[in-house]
Amino acid sequence: xxxxxxxxxxxxxxxxxxxxxxxxxxxxxxxxxxxxxxxxxxxxxxxxxxxxxxxxxxxxxxxxxxxxxxxxxxxxxxxxxxxxxxxxxxxxxxxxxxxxxxxxxxxxxxxxxxxxxxxxxxxxxxxxxxxxxxxxxxxxxxxxxxxxxxxxxxxxxxxxxxxxxxxxxxxxxxxxxxxxxxxxxxxxxxxxxxxxxxxxxxxxxxxxxxxxxxxxxxxxxxxxxxxxxxxxxxxxxxxxxxxxxxxxxxxxxxxxxxxxxxxxxxxxxxxxxxxxxxxxxxxxxxxxxxxxxxxxxxxxxxxxxxxxxxxxxxxxxxxxxxxxxxxxxxxxxxxxxxxxxxxxxxxxxxxxxxxxxxxxxxxxxxxxxxxxxxxxxxxxxxxxxxxxxxxxxxxxxxxxxxxxxxxxxxxxxxxxxxxxxxxxxxxxxxxxxxxxxxxxxxxxxxxxxxxxxxxxxxxxxxxxxxxxxxxxxxxxxxxxxxxxxxxxxxxxxxxxxxxxxxxxxxxxxxxxxxxxxxxxxxxxxxxxxxxxxxxxxxxxxxxxxxxxxxxxxxxxxxxxxxxxx
Amino acid sequence: xxxxxxxxxxxxxxxxxxxxxxxxxxxxxxxxxxxxxxxxxxxxxxxxxxxxxxxxxxxxxxxxxxxxxxxxxxxxxxxxxxxxxxxxxxxxxxxxxxxxxxxxxxxxxxxxxxxxxxxxxxxxxxxxxxxxxxxxxxxxxxxxxxxxxxxxxxxxxxxxxxxxxxxxxxxxxxxxxxxxx
Ligand code: SF4
Numbered sequence: 001x002x003x004x005x006x007x008x009x010x011x012x013x014x015x016x017x018x019x020x021x022x023x024x025x026x027x028x029x030x031x032x033x034x035x036x037x038x039x040x041x042x043x044x045x046x047x048x049x050x051x052x053x054x055x056x057x058x059x060x061x062x063x064x065x066x067x068x069x070x071x072x073x074x075x076x077x078x079x080x081x082x083x084x085x086x087x088x089x090x091x092x093x094x095x096x097x098x099x100x101x102x103x104x105x106x107x108x109x110x111x112x113x114x115x116x117x118x119x120x121x122x123x124x125x126x127x128x129x130x131x132x133x134x135x136x137x138x139x140x141x142x143x144x145x146x147x148x149x150x151x152x153x154x155x156x157x158x159x160x161x162x163x164x165x166x167x168x169x170x171x172x173x174x175x176x177x178x179x180x181x182x183x184x185x186x187x188x189x190x191x192x193x194x195x196x197x198x199x200x201x202x203x204x205x206x207x208x209x210x211x212x213x214x215x216x217x218x219x220x221x222x223x224x225x226x227x228x229x230x231x232x233x234x235x236x237x238x239x240x241x242x243x244x245x246x247x248x249x250x251x252x253x254x255x256x257x258x259x260x261x262x263x264x265x266x267x268x269x270x271x272x273x274x275x276x277x278x279x280x281x282x283x284x285x286x287x288x289x290x291x292x293x294x295x296x297x298x299x300x301x302x303x304x305x306x307x308x309x310x311x312x313x314x315x316x317x318x319x320x321x322x323x324x325x326x327x328x329x330x331x332x333x334x335x336x337x338x339x340x341x342x343x344x345x346x347x348x349x350x351x352x353x354x355x356x357x358x359x360x361x362x363x364x365x366x367x368x369x370x371x372x373x374x375x376x377x378x379x380x381x382x383x384x385x386x387x388x389x390x391x392x393x394x395x396x397x398x399x400x401x402x403x404x405x406x407x408x409x410x411x412x413x414x415x416x417x418x419x420x421x422x423x424x425x426x427x428x429x430x431x432x433x434x435x436x437x438x439x440x441x442x443x444x445x446x447x448x449x450x451x452x453x454x455x456x457x458x459x460x461x462x463x464x465x466x467x468x469x470x471x472x473x474x475x476x477x478x479x480x481x482x483x484x485x486x487x488x489x490x491x492x493x494x495x496x497x498x499x500x501x502x503x504x505x506x507x508x509x510x511x512x513x514x515x516x517x518x519x520x521x522x523x524x525x526x527x528x529x530x531x532x533x534x535x536x537x538x539x540x541x542x543x544x545x546x547x548x549x550x551x552x553x554x555x556x557x558x559x560x561x562x563x564x565x
Numbered sequence: 566x567x568x569x570x571x572x573x574x575x576x577x578x579x580x581x582x583x584x585x586x587x588x589x590x591x592x593x594x595x596x597x598x599x600x601x602x603x604x605x606x607x608x609x610x611x612x613x614x615x616x617x618x619x620x621x622x623x624x625x626x627x628x629x630x631x632x633x634x635x636x637x638x639x640x641x642x643x644x645x646x647x648x649x650x651x652x653x654x655x656x657x658x659x660x661x662x663x664x665x666x667x668x669x670x671x672x673x674x675x676x677x678x679x680x681x682x683x684x685x686x687x688x689x690x691x692x693x694x695x696x697x698x699x700x701x702x703x704x705x706x707x708x709x710x711x712x713x714x715x716x717x718x719x720x721x722x723x724x725x726x727x728x729x730x731x732x733x734x735x736x737x738x739x740x741x742x743x744x745x746x
Contacts, residue, residue: 020578027578049578446606489616
């Protein structure tokens with residue numbers, strides 16, 4: 001499905017996705033759908049903007065996603081709301097799936113996810129009875145130790161109701177980062193060449209070896225989230241990581257448990273950072289390669305709906321920076337592999353010729369149609385790509401959709417006496433990702449700046465004798481930070497939330513790096529425990545925050561205009 | 566009738582683009598060229614998020630403005646049909662802030678306006694409908710979801726009309742109920 005289809009949806013099941021803060025432009029389409037009469041079901045522990053306008057808000061407790069999805073499937077199954085013909089002809093493994101969901105009656109699920117059983121029934125009936133229903137999910141699904149299971153369970157929910165292969169149906173991941181789809185499409189994964197071609201496949205290996213004229217490895221690489229362990233714990237010197245080339249990423253800010261990341265970066269023999277501005281990781285770099293920003297170079301972005309779009313240079317970069325591709329070419333050449341391209345189109349043409357699924361997505365076509373959704377296999381101008389991935393049959397080996405769900409597993413680190421609150425990272429509109437791009441932007445800084453906020457229920461604030469706007473100390477066994485208290489009815493009692501971009505109010509001091517989803521290797525950013533402490537001397541705390549921020553900025557060389565360089 | 570900007574909470578997504586649009590319109594493009602800490606960031610509308618509502622709040626440009634009546638130095642005037650504070654003559658007494666029933670006025674300090682004792686001038690701040698720019702209110706233009714509308718006499722009449730129809734229909738229901746009795 002495509003993002004534009006959201007506006008025509010009859011029903012949107014918005015699960016763990018906060019469009020208003022992550023992607024306001026997608027949220028705009030959800031709002032339009034609502035105006036055009038769409039029903040909205042929102043599953044989120046907070047009253048997000050989507051929850052606010054939803055017909056049903058399933059305000060579940062964090063870390064219980066699969067119990068809720070299983071219970072909805074249970075209702076649909078027990079009340080005979082399934083699309084039996086679709087199940088019979090288009091799917092496999094239904095019986096095994098039913099075996100698991102049988103146990104998840106709404107009453108049982110209520111004990112886990114705290115959503116009233118009747119509300120679960122209501123949502124399930126609404127979803128099943130809609131002429132077509134679209135699922136949108138985000139990081140509220142993916143950033144848990146049990147994540148891929150939930151995605152598959154949501155896929156099964158759509159499968160049992162026949163919600164595939166028609167307009168405004170199916171299941172859409174609204175990905176966390178701009179162009180993260182592009183990074184995956186281009187093979188920035190430990191196991192793939194561009195176009196999802198596996199590095200362990202000998203035919204694929206042979207094809208790339210021939211094209212590039214070099215021997216290639218058939219070994220799967222190290223996922224990002226395994227880096228600390230490969231540096232700090234690996235005994236075998238052949239497997240230990242020694243160097244780390246990081247670009248467009250700020251692990252010292254964005255990875256969980258940043259104390260461990262700092263230790264990792266310190267232990268590494270050699271760290272290269274390639275980015276547009278200084279950031280926390282660059283403080284550990286041996287070499288910094290300054291590169292151009294999004295408006296200073298050409299390229300192709302993939303939208304979360306597999307759509308390739310071109311981006312174009314609008315301003316001339318300063319002479320002290322180079323584009324990422326030029327830097328890569330120069331490094332490669334210096335290391336003995338001569339790499340030279342005239343422009344991005346030449347790189348793109350080489351790439352699409354090596355990736356059957358992208359082969360038809362030429363610059364010319366992207367230019368003409370604005371966007372090409374892969375698969376697009378033919379260069380013929382009439383092949384405009386693929387809007388629905390699963391049209392008529394599923395893009396699996398046997399053409400059928402596979403049912404799957406799993407038993408609920410609680411998050412790894414739960415609340416306890418010492419750390420009685422739950423803690424989750426979230427986004428806020430205005431500051432993008434780790435603030436490398438937005439943190440120095442004056443208007444956005446005016447709206448929000450250090451040390452950020454912790455969202456808490458007013459009842460919890462009252463218990464701790466803290467008020468909205470007070471500086472507070474947030475801590476657990478991994479670390480602490482200072483931030484401001486945001487007392488809001490929009491979060492449930494016992495739960496707290498912080499956005500992850502602040503340098504001083506750095507929530508990743510607390511997050512947990514050890515509970516990765518077994519398939520995706522994504523960390524459990526959305527659940528750990530914490531304690532919030534009142535700070536009696538507010539003036540001293542403000543001095544601390546202001547001085548830390550000033551120091552950091554001056555260490556990074558961020559100068560005010562008019563200041564001596 | 567004076568126009569005013571009204572926000573629709575069913576459309577607003579709480580992004581605050583309107584607040585930025587407001588500042589850019591009033592400070593001018595120079596704000597992108599000067600010291601990032603060297604200008605005022607004083608939006609004239611404010612995003613309010615309660616448990617169930619997200620909507621920006623701003624001046625209603627009342628026909629009989631309580632703020633204007635409360636100002637002891639007559640620095641609140643009607644210019645081109647908008648209620649406008651003349652910040653040069655504002656003495657910062659806060660009477661208008663207290664008089665306004667909507668919380669549409671706040672007090673802000675003006676960078677680069679040192680007084681005799683070195684302190685900055687503090688003046689009343691509120692929506693002026695971008696009067697004098699010729700572009701109409703910036704907030705309405707920049708909102709990504711068209712959550713803001715400039716309500717004029719026509720629009721208000723429409724709303725009143727609709728409500729009258731609703732009232733008439735309710736009267737019918739009421740009459741039917743009477744007959745049953
Ligand atoms: S710009 Fe529009 S959507 Fe954004 S906060 Fe303002 S009124 Fe709401």
